[in-house]
Amino acid sequence: MISCILLAAGAGKRMQCEANKIFLRLGKYSVLQWNLQHMADVPDLSEVIIVVADGEEEAIQNEVASLTNLPWQPRLVIGGAERQDSVLAGTKATSETADIVLVHDGARPMARAALFTAVAEAAQQHGAAVAAVPVVDTIKQVRDDQTVVQTLRRSELYAVQTPQGFRRSWLLEAQEYAKKTQFVGTDDVSLVEHQGKPVYIVNSDYTNCKLTTPADIVKAKQYLGVTEPMMRVGFGYDVHRFKTGRPCILGGVQIESEFGPDGHSDADVLIHALMDALLGAAGLPDIGYWFPPEDEAFKGASSMELLKQVVKLLHEKGFKAYNVDVMVIAEAPKLKPHINAMKANLAGVLGIGEEFISVKATTHEKLGAFGRLEGLAAQAVATLYSL
Ligand SMILES: Nc1ccn([C@@H]2O[C@H](COP(=O)(O)OP(=O)(O)OP(=O)(O)O)[C@@H](O)[C@H]2O)c(=O)n1
Numbered sequence: 285m286i287s288c289i290l291l292a293a294g295a296g297k298r299m300q301c302e303a304n305k306i307f308l309r310l311g312k313y314s315v316l317q318w319n320l321q322h323m324a325d326v327p328d329l330s331e332v333i334i335v336v337a338d339g340e341e342e343a344i345q346n347e348v349a350s351l352t353n354l355p356w357q358p359r360l361v362i363g364g365a366e367r368q369d370s371v372l373a374g375t376k377a378t379s380e381t382a383d384i385v386l387v388h389d390g391a392r393p394m395a396r397a398a399l400f401t402a403v404a405e406a407a408q409q410h411g412a413a414v415a416a417v418p419v420v421d422t423i424k425q426v427r428d429d430q431t432v433v434q435t436l437r438r439s440e441l442y443a444v445q446t447p448q449g450f451r452r453s454w455l456l457e458a459q460e461y462a463k464k465t466q467f468v469g470t471d472d473v474s475l476v477e478h479q480g481k482p483v484y485i486v487n488s489d490y491t492n493c494k495l496t497t498p499a500d501i502v503k504a505k506q507y508l509g510v511t512e513p514m515m516r517v518g519f520g521y522d523v524h525r526f527k528t529g530r531p532c533i534l535g536g537v538q539i540e541s542e543f544g545p546d547g548h549s550d551a552d553v554l555i556h557a558l559m560d561a562l563l564g565a566a567g568l569p570d571i572g573y574w575f576p577p578e579d580e581a582f583k584g585a586s587s588m589e590l591l592k593q594v595v596k597l598l599h600e601k602g603f604k605a606y607n608v609d610v611m612v613i614a615e616a617p618k619l620k621p622h623i624n625a626m627k628a629n630l631a632g633v634l635g636i637g638e639e640f641i642s643v644k645a646t647t648h649e650k651l652g653a654f655g656r657l658e659g660l661a662a663q664a665v666a667t668l669y670s671l
């Protein structure tokens with residue numbers, strides 16, 4: 285049985301962000317979630333212990349809970365001041381039935397399932413193993429006064445990463461010995477080396493870098509295939525004549541009135557302007573193309589139903605509404621009492637919160653055709669983001 289300790293109790297000081305870097309979002313997942321997603325594909329992994337900073341348990345738990353595909357339920361333990369303390373806390377929480385324990389930096393979200401498996405297999409065979417890559421730079425040993433002691437032979441040098449793997453008995457003994465001899469290592473297998481025991485190198489790749497400084501985030505996004513969401517803006521406008529006896533439906537809300545907008549469909553001018561804004565932002569043809577006025581299928585059609593079709597068209601093109609702002613220009617009826625209901629309608633169909641929806645109304649100060657109550661108009665602006 286394989287158990288994995290995922291270290292997430294650091295402060296992330298060098299990342300210079302306010303919160304622990306484990307919560308940074310890289311596209312659809314946070315750094316922590318990318319780790320868990322990759323680990324979920326490790327065939328024999330049965331137990332995951334996340335080592336968390338005191339006070340961050342709930343936030344970590346929420347991150348875990350939003351992943352529904354994990355084959356195990358990670359357990360949380362509180363870490364210590366130094367990395368080695370955190371690994372020790374994690375080790376104590378591993379099951380006695382685990383024969384292999386892997387230790388992985390939460391700051392390495394690019395490590396793939398195959399690497400975890402390779403390190404676990406090497407640890408099973410050799411006792412202790414570590415993922416590593418040959419160094420690409422020439423490495424020099426340097427004195428405090430900045431002068432070189434020696435140039436190390438590059439062909440013998442590897443930069444080690446995580447996962448680092450152990451037979452559980454080896455890890456426990458190494459930690460015991462490190463405690464007794466007060467040895468502190470900058471990585472985990474160095475505790476085994478300190479006992480004079482061998483550590484096996486598993487060839488990894490350079491994409492498994494540790495997210496340490498802000499520059500590493502750029503690399504991480506590239507390696508994880510994260511593309512920045514693209515924002516698009518669209519504008520829509522519509523006018524309808526008023527007709528006595530027509531229902532007055534605006535924003536999907538039927539308003540008591542002796543007259544209403546005339547048209548082939550329910551003539552919901554607000555929704556029409558909004559649909560054109562959404563379609564325009566997506567670079568799609570306007571509502572006349574999708575719902576032609578001469579087509580009998582749309583006679584008396586509910587514009588809210590048409591809006592649902594527009595949202596479907598957006599999704600098919602890979603877009604989702606981010607926010608919308610609609611302005612109705614009407615001398616009457618009074619829209620204020622109905623604005624909240626309209627916003628709720630739009631929120632439901634667009635699948636966004638009401639705080640991202642604005643519906644406003646203005647009179648035309650009795651000027652011109654709108655002022656004479658011959659008709660009404662609506663303007664809309666919508667922003668979309670790529671899914
Ligand atoms: N006391 C500690 C220190 C570090 N870590 C974890 O060890 C990994 C590697 O450490 P590092 O990159 O140094 O992370 P931080 O300690 O968070 O960063 P910094 O040193 O910049 O504060 C990280 O996933 C970090 O969360 C830990 O669990 N407990």
Ligand SMILES: C[C@](O)(CO)[C@H](O)COP(=O)(O)O
Nearest residue numbers: 367389444445446470471472
């Ligand atoms: C374990 C490690 O990731 C191997 O490169 C590294 O030593 C961790 O160092 P940190 O200072 O805790 O980031």
